Amino acid sequence: MSVLNVTRKRRRGRRGEQPMVPDAEFSSYYGKPVINSPVWSVPDVPGYLFLGGLAGLSSLLAAGSDLTGRDALGKVGKLGAFGAGVLSLVGLVHDLGRPMRFLHMLRVLKVTSPMSVGSWLLSGYVPLAGVAAATTVTGRLPRIGALATAGSALLGPAVAAYTATLLSDTAVPAWHDGYREMPFVFVGSGATAAGGLGLLAAPIAQMSPARNLALLGVGLELAMFRRMRTRLGMVAEAYDTGKAAKYVKAGQALSALGAVGAVVGRRNRIACALSGVALLAASAATRWGVFHAGMISSEDPKYTVVPQRERIRKRRGDKEF
Amino acid sequence: MARLTEKTVDPASEAGYVDHPRRMGFFTDTSVCIGCKACEVACKEWNAIPEDSGPLTGMSYDNTAGLGANTWRHVAFIEQRKPMAYQEPGVDHRDIDGLALAEQGFSVSEAAEEFRWLMASDVCKHCTHAACLDVCPTGSLFRTEFGTVVVQEDICNGCGYCVPACPYGVIDRRADDGRAWKCTLCYDRLGVGQEPACAKACPTESIQFGPLDELRERAARRVEQLRADGVTDARLYGADPDDGVGGDGAFFLLLDEPEVYGLPPDPVVTTRDLSAMWRRAGAAALLAVAGAVAAFALGGSR
Numbered sequence: 001m002s003v004l005n006v007t008r009k010r011r012r013g014r015r016g017e018q019p020m021v022p023d024a025e026f027s028s029y030y031g032k033p034v035i036n037s038p039v040w041s042v043p044d045v046p047g048y049l050f051l052g053g054l055a056g057l058s059s060l061l062a063a064g065s066d067l068t069g070r071d072a073l074g075k076v077g078k079l080g081a082f083g084a085g086v087l088s089l090v091g092l093v094h095d096l097g098r099p100m101r102f103l104h105m106l107r108v109l110k111v112t113s114p115m116s117v118g119s120w121l122l123s124g125y126v127p128l129a130g131v132a133a134a135t136t137v138t139g140r141l142p143r144i145g146a147l148a149t150a151g152s153a154l155l156g157p158a159v160a161a162y163t164a165t166l167l168s169d170t171a172v173p174a175w176h177d178g179y180r181e182m183p184f185v186f187v188g189s190g191a192t193a194a195g196g197l198g199l200l201a202a203p204i205a206q207m208s209p210a211r212n213l214a215l216l217g218v219g220l221e222l223a224m225f226r227r228m229r230t231r232l233g234m235v236a237e238a239y240d241t242g243k244a245a246k247y248v249k250a251g252q253a254l255s256a257l258g259a260v261g262a263v264v265g266r267r268n269r270i271a272c273a274l275s276g277v278a279l280l281a282a283s284a285a286t287r288w289g290v291f292h293a294g295m296i297s298s299e300d301p302k303y304t305v306v307p308q309r310e311r312i313r314k315r316r317g318d319k320e321f
Numbered sequence: 322m323a324r325l326t327e328k329t330v331d332p333a334s335e336a337g338y339v340d341h342p343r344r345m346g347f348f349t350d351t352s353v354c355i356g357c358k359a360c361e362v363a364c365k366e367w368n369a370i371p372e373d374s375g376p377l378t379g380m381s382y383d384n385t386a387g388l389g390a391n392t393w394r395h396v397a398f399i400e401q402r403k404p405m406a407y408q409e410p411g412v413d414h415r416d417i418d419g420l421a422l423a424e425q426g427f428s429v430s431e432a433a434e435e436f437r438w439l440m441a442s443d444v445c446k447h448c449t450h451a452a453c454l455d456v457c458p459t460g461s462l463f464r465t466e467f468g469t470v471v472v473q474e475d476i477c478n479g480c481g482y483c484v485p486a487c488p489y490g491v492i493d494r495r496a497d498d499g500r501a502w503k504c505t506l507c508y509d510r511l512g513v514g515q516e517p518a519c520a521k522a523c524p525t526e527s528i529q530f531g532p533l534d535e536l537r538e539r540a541a542r543r544v545e546q547l548r549a550d551g552v553t554d555a556r557l558y559g560a561d562p563d564d565g566v567g568g569d570g571a572f573f574l575l576l577d578e579p580e581v582y583g584l585p586p587d588p589v590v591t592t593r594d595l596s597a598m599w600r601r602a603g604a605a606a607l608l609a610v611a612g613a614v615a616a617f618a619l620g621g622s623r
Contacts, residue, residue, distance in 0.1 A: 029397060029583030030380045032387055036490040039481040060613035068617055097479015097499025104459040104478045111599070112592050115482045116458035157606035165602045169456055169591050170485040176591055179598045183605030191612055212616035220612070298485060305580045308587035 026309060028301040035171045037298040044095035046291040049163045050284045051088035052122075053190025054197065055081045056160030059129060061194050061213060063153035066146065070206040073198055074149075075136050080197045081152060082133035085126040085159070092122070114166040118159075125159050128152040160190040167294060173304060174238040174297035175290075181228035184220060185290070189283045191217025192255060196279025199262055199272045207272060211262045214279050218255045221286065225252075234306055238297035239289065247289030254282035330567055332449050336464035344468035345511060347520065347528060347571035348536040349442055350543060351582075352555060354527040356382060356440035360394040363522035367507065368393065371495075387583060388443055390493040393504040394519045397582050399439040441582050442528060444519070445470070445491045445504035446559055447570030450590040453483035453492050453503075461501075468533070468570055469506040477501050488566065488588035506571070533570060544574055552576065558584065565589030 028034070038045075062077025064070075093102045105119035128151040135145025164186040168179035175182070191213050198210020225248075229236040239248055258278035265271020297303040333341040364370065373391040378384050381398035388395045447469045454462040454470050461476035462483060472492075479499040483492045492503040507517035515521075520530035529536060540557055547555040554576045559569030565588050579586045 027578055027580045029387075029399070029581065030378075030383075032583055034490055034580070034583060034585050036389065036484050036487065036493050038485040039494045057609060057613070060609060061616075064613050064617045095481070097481065097494050097501075098477070101459075101476075101478035104461070104476055105480070107476070108458075108460040110455075110458065110460070112455040112595060113458045113482065114598075115456065115480055119458060157609040158602075160609060161602040161606040164605070165595075165598045168598050169595055170482075171452065171488040171588075171591050172485045175485075176594070179594060180601055183598075183602040184608065187605040187609045187612075191609065195616075208620060209616045212619045213613060216612045216616060220608070294485075301580070301583075304585055308585055309580075312587050 026302055026305045028305060031301065033299050034301045034304040035298050037295060038170070038172065039097075040291075041095055042288070042291070044091040046284075046288045048088045048091040048095070049167075049186070049287040049291065050189075050193065051084040051091065052163050053160045053186055053283060053287070054193040054280070055084035055088060055125075055129065056156035056158070057187075057190040057194030057213065057217070058084065058197060059125075059132075059149075059152040059156030061198060061210060062132065063149050064209060065206070066149055068209070070202075070209070073202040073206040073210060076198055076201045077194070078129070078133040078136050078149065080194065080201075081156065082126070082129040085122065085129045089122055089126055092119070114162055114169050118162050118166060121155060121159055121162060125152060125155040128155065157187070161187050167290070170294075171304075172294045172298045173235045173307065174232070174293040177232050177235050177307070178228045180231065181224045182290075184224040185228060185286070188217045188219070188221030188224060189286045192221055192258075192279050193217075193283035195262075196258060196276040196283065198276070199279065200276030204267070204269055204272060207266075211266065211272075214262055215259055218259045218279070218282075222252065222255060225286075235297060235303055238293040238300075238303060241296050242292065244289050244293035244296055247285045247292060251282050251285035251289055254278045254285060258282055330449055330562070331468070332451075332464055332570075333466055333468040338466045341466040343532040343534070344570065345506065345531065346447060346468075346533040346536055346569075347444060347506070347517070347530055348540050348574070349444065349571065350527050350529065350540070350574045351439065351441035352547060352552065352574055352576060353525045354396070354440040354442055355525055356396055356398055356438075357524060358396050359522040359524060360442050360519035360528055361385060361392070361396055363518040364394040364504075367510070367518035368505070370502075388445070388489075388491045388493075388503075390495040390498075390502040393444065393502075395443045397439070397441045397443060399441075399577070399581060401437050401439065401577075402435050403437050404435050439576055439582070441573065441575065442519070442523075443582070443584070444571050445506070446489055446566070446572070447504075447506055448590065449562065449567030449570070450592070451566070452486040452488060452590045452592055455590070455592040455595075456482045456486040458482060465508055465511075467506070467508075467511055469508065469511075470570075471505045471508050472501055472503060474500055474502075486591055488585055488590065490583075536572075540572065540574060547574075565593070
């Protein structure tokens with residue numbers, strides 16, 4: 001063991017990417033992380049992110065289908081929304097250190113806590129999605145069903161978008177610093193998933209809105225992800241590392257594959273279904289990738305220290321002028 | 322009225338307390354820390370914290386490694402190849418023959434001369450703007466009348482949100498228990514006019530407890546004195562009410578950069594950007610609606 005316990009590492013420039021933060025030496029305490037890593041587990045939390053997006057956008061797809069008389073697509077959307085909503089709630093409760101105390105979430109409503117806002121959102125959304133699904137399946141109480149469908153379509157986008165705020169409202173560099181683009185990535189990823197579900201399960205005659213939604217989702221997700229990485233500077237490295245890199249790359253490849261398949265195979269039921277599966281998997285992979293990038297950026301002190309040092313340097317520089 | 326001129330936010334008043342006691346805190350002066358770990362032990366004893374029987378870390382004399390659910394005071398040990406600050410020993414060497422001594426062949430290696438040991442007792446910072454408290458969805462984390470931040474263990478449901486929210490890596494979840502734990506600044510002791518266990522046990526007054534405004538004044542004088550004595554590395558950390566967390570309720574005098582001690586050099590409370598985050602999420606939600614409308618409007622062959 002060296003007596004020198006202050007690790008000084010030199011960041012290597014990689015693949016010609018232009019980091020916002022120039023190569024810098026940094027100190028740490030025995031290479032230990034500065035922040036504590038999230039205690040959230042896999043698959044609970046990345047699954048929660050994925051299912052929230054799938055549910056929220058499925059509700060929109062369902063409402064649109066009802067308005068345009070696409071019963072079968074509407075049914076897929078409503079069942080998908082309810083199923084994903086319930087499962088995401090299960091993920092949320094299961095991940096708690098004290099699951100029996102889930103209802104403590106509803107003691108207070110705090111806008112400073114995206115987890116609090118999200119718990120309330122889901123508590124309103126899941127029952128609405130449930131009523132919408134039940135009335136469609138049974139064919140009873142159509143008016144209440146229409147109201148519930150409208151209600152879930154109103155809350156759905158919030159359910160899909162808030163999970164980005166949930167991640168960004170932390171000290172985890174790969175999550176916090178991406179707060180400008182993350183909601184768009186997540187909404188895009190949700191559209192990819194909901195569109196994928198439509199392609200997988202709806203009859204081909206009613207499929208086109210699902211295909212359109214998936215294509216828009218893929219476009220938004222890929223574009224905003226790219227923008228997020230540019231803005232992240234050196235922190236973007238976390239998305240190119242280890243498990244995060246694998247999932248992010250898989251997500252992008254599956255998105256592209258699913259999008260092409262959905263267009264080229266649009267007259268073929270099996271091609272549509274396979275594209276739908278690819279798009280669902282793509283959305284999940286993106287969430288897993290984002291989750292792991294956060295974990296990686298919390299475990300290595302460089303992601304905390306180097307950008308903060310850079311901030312101090314800039315501030316001092318500004319003062320001198 | 323000092324309060325009128327002071328920019329500092331008073332967190333207890335902000336939390337709604339009327340007629341509350343003064344804001345209490347810690348000033349940890351690491352320049353006099355001897356690394357005895359009495360603070361770690363006293364904290365564990367008083368707060369009945371379970372052992373974290375980890376293996377030896379190999380990190381100098383530090384085997385607790387960092388703050389966590391079961392370590393609320395953590396003494397860092399840093400060994401550096403840097404010269405100690407110059408000290409005047411007060412001994413006159415004028416009648417010693419240096420050349421004669423050198424002939425004896427005894428010398429101290431240069432490497433050994435260039436060595437110093439930094440020791441620092443870390444603790445929850447009890448931030449003016451505390452991210453853990455902001456993000457807690459149950460209201461388990463709350464602001465006390467002393468301006469400190471405490472977890473209510475009968476409320477915490479172990480959602481774990483506070484853990485990655487803390488910019489200092491202080492609070493953590495106990496694996497077997499499922500709830501989040503951290504330093505309470507000995508809320509129970511404060512309530513009966515006692516000082517926290519760590520400060521009580523500290524034999525060198527490295528850990529000083531008291532009203533925060535007094536501690537800040539004392540710390541300013543101390544850092545000035547050290548610098549005047551030639552310890553130019555001395556600096557305060559967390560004492561500035563204008564920093565990213567609005568100043569720490571527990572702040573430090575350090576002898577090197579904060580990151581050398583495992584502290585973030587420029588911590589910012591994550592919720593500072595929260596309104597921008599919500600605006601972005603709102604825009605994304607609206608875009609989702611627009612996208613869905615477009616998906617139906619665009620139509621398609623089928």
